[in-house]
Amino acid sequence: MSELDSDVAGILDEHRFRRALGNFATGVSVVTAETDGVPVGMTIQSFCSLSLDPPLVLICPGRASRSWPAIERSGVLSINVLAEGQDWLARQFARSGTDKYAGVSWRPAPYGGAPILAGSLAWIDAEVDSIVPGGDHLLVTCRVRAVGARNDLDPLVFFRSDFVRARSA
Structure with missing residues (x-):
């Protein structure tokens, strides 16, 4: 029996x-986002495309x-897909009670003005469309208004509680 098979038989608990x-x-x-002239932000892993027509994405804060209440109040946001080497940004925006924008270059997004972080692999400028409770998270559907992407960078990947390199094909 493999280790995986033994885990399958285990009782569901938070660790497993x-x-x-x-x-x-x-x-x-x-x-x-920008709320009352102040930039706010948070790191997320739960993000995916939802629909092409209409263009929708899903985030799960x-x-x-x-940080989420300030972003929600704004109603418009940018999702910055981080590139390899931007793990410091992921860590910085994951911390509470600090100046998350210290040392961070950004520019306002064309639709809503939310910060687009320099060096991001891609950015999505969107507005909050709907919010539904989902356990200890929220399911937030966002209507996409503008996008931008680079093809010269690899993504920042999170796997088994660590940042790892993606292998380019």
């Missing part, structure tokens, strides 16, 4: 659940997030 989900590699993004 986290360990199993940690085997799903994800990209890393920073969601940004934690309900306990201190």
